[in-house]
Amino acid sequence: MAECGRKALSLLEAARSRYESLQISDDVFGESGDDSSDNPFYSTSGDSDSDNYIAEVGEEEHQPQHHHHHHQKRGDKESGGAGGGNSGAGPPGTLSRSQAEDEGWTEALQDVTVPPYKETYGPAQKMSATATALDFFQLFVPDNCIHNMVTQTNMYAKKFQERFGSDEGWRPVTAQEMKAFLGFVTSTSVHRCESVLSIWSSGFFSNRSIALKMSQARFEKILKYFHIVAFRPSQGSNQGLYKIQPFLDSLQQSFSCTFRPSQTQVLHEPLIDEDPVFITTCTERELRKRKKRKFSLWVRQCTSTGFICQISVHLKEGQGTDGLATLKNKPQLHSLVAKQLCQNISGKNTIIFTGPSITSLSLFTEFSKQDIFCCGLLSTRKSDCTGLPQSMLVCGSTPAQRGQSRVMMKGTMSLISWYNKGHFRFLTNAYSPTKQGLIIKRKSGEIPCPLAVEAFAAHLSYICKYDDKYSKYFIFHKPNKTWQQVFWLSISIAINNAYILYKMSDAYTVKRYSRAQFGERLVRELLDLDDCSPTQ
Incomplete structure (x- = not known):
């Protein structure tokens, strides 16, 4: 028994050592308390499921019925069924053995080195130890942004009443009321x-501690006329998002000015607008009844902290029920999204991790010319496999051993096929194929793998844990209008980013607020309540 304990402890120490070598910080976004030092990938806590990120999808081939819906969705989203694939012909655009040799693909491996990162990492400005939750939030939503909401809301109310008749219960909104309005919705x-209106009810969901700050009737009036842009512009490249685009542009600028991400970043479509409790407990019928989003949100996210550096919003194409799914399966769209998300990081030697829908040889080659290095998971179903050797993308007739891998190179680009209860394929020019890594699991011990596989698994699992923790702190208010859905989702991202900056500041050493306490304090400060201390 003691021997087992010593072995588990040595595995844990080895895991932590390797984890730190990948330059992932200690759970910056986590809660205060005992769990804030949990290892997001190697799972030092018993209730973490993030360490199953790589193995889980491979196991889906054999045990699909054992996974909850949200795990299946994450596997589909990031891993894209990479563990699948039958022997036979490869995907369209792949090369035969002779064609691959002619194109320069070889099994002779060479060392690859990524130049040093050209940016400093961390908050761009120092916040004082007395900075409040509102101070951090207003790094992203400053007073001038709120004043613009006031102006546009009043303009829209005037235009609406000129067309449909006066509203005797309406009076122009003030900046203080707009802050309170944001506070009420953020409280969800x-x-x-x-519903946000439950705040004023007498039922279980009422919140009498803040309800007295504004009447329900006044809140509903502001909600009725709330706007970011009151009038449609005469021209613009993104007409469908014209009511929210100025705010998104302002938010993006503030993200760039307040934080410098680490060298390693990930491009993905996060599961951040789903209620995790609903997803894990709902029935199939409830899922079918649930309204589908009319937009797709992609982000570039720092894998060392979870800070979302850039967002990209795309409206659903077409009016069919499967419109969003159709949009998600377009590699050309995802390539465009990736280029938009990376347009400000060229020349810095950044390393980006990508899921199957983005990973492609042509995109990675284009990025390499901009000093952007890549490591992506490949799927024969979802990835653009043009120009890749067919022999690396189909399963051989000989059973593979767990941890076994094959690699082919073209220049500095490596195509990796690695087996772990299923075949996983990676394309990278960010990690040397000659260097080995380890996947360290508590139950099965050490699983050998190329370093690129370990890095991908560690960084992506960290982001998965970010999604798991922060999805429960997203604003629960679900308006019908798409631009308002995007707005409140963006506000949620801004609050999460604000908390990350708070945890990296001197203010956190004074009062170590958890994410829930930080959110509660922000609500009370937006409402300008005298006692802004969060409840325990």
Whole structure:
């Protein structure tokens, strides 16, 4: 028994050592308390499921019925069924053995080195130890942004009443009221309720501690006329998002000015607008009844902290029920999204991790010319496999051993096929194929793999844990209008980013607020309540 304990401890120490060598910081986004030192990938806590990120998808080939819906969705989204694939002809655009040799693909491996990162990493400005939650939030949503909401809301109310008749209960909104309005809606991220209007009810979801700050009737009037842009512009490249685009542009600028991400970043479509409790407990019928989003949100995210550096929003194409799914399966769209998300990081020697829908030889080659290095998971179903050797993308007739891998190179680009209860394929020019890594699991011990596989698994699992933790703090208010859905989702991202900056500041050493306490304090400061201390 003691021997087993010593072995588990040595595995844990080895895991932590390797994890730190990949330059992932200690759970910056986590809660205060005992679990804030949990290892997001190697799972030092018993209730973490993030360490199953790589193995889980491979196991889906054999045990699909054992996984909850949200795990299947994550596997589909990031891994894209990479563990699948039958022997036979490869995907369209792949090369035969002779064609691959002619194109320069070889099994002779050479060392690859990524130049040093050309950016410093961390917050761009120092916040004082007395900075409040509102101070951090207003790094992204400053007073001038709120004043613009006031102006546009009043303009829209005037235009609406000129067309449809006067509203005797309406009076122009003020900046203080707009802050309170934001506070009421934001409160649904820390106090879940059926509707934001439940705050004023007498039922279970009421919140009397803040309800007296504004009447329900006044809140509903502001909600009715709330706008970011009151009038449609005469021209613009993104007409469908014209009501929210100025705010998104401002938010993006503030993200860039307040934080410098680490060298390693990930491009992905996060599961950040789903209620994790609903997803794990709902029935198939409830899922079918749930309204599908009319937009797709992609982000570039720092894998060392979870800070979302850039967002890209695309409206659903077409009016069919499967429109969003159709949009998600377009590699050309995802390539465009990736280029948009990376347009500000060229020349810095950044390493980006990508899921199957983005990973492609042509995109990675284009990025390499901009000093952007890549490591992506490949799927024969979802990836653009043009120009890749067919022999690396089909399963051989000989059973593979766990941890076994094959590699082919073209210049500095490596195509890796690695087996772990299923075949996983990676394309990278960010990690040397000659260097080995380890996947360290508590139950099965050490699983050998190329270094690129270990890096991908560690960084992506860290982001998965970010999604798991932060999805429960997203604003629960679900308006019908698409631009408002995008707005409140963006506000949620801004609050999460604000908390990351708070945890990296001197203010956190004074009062170590958890994410829930930080959100509660922000609500009270937006409402300008005298006692802004969060409840325990």
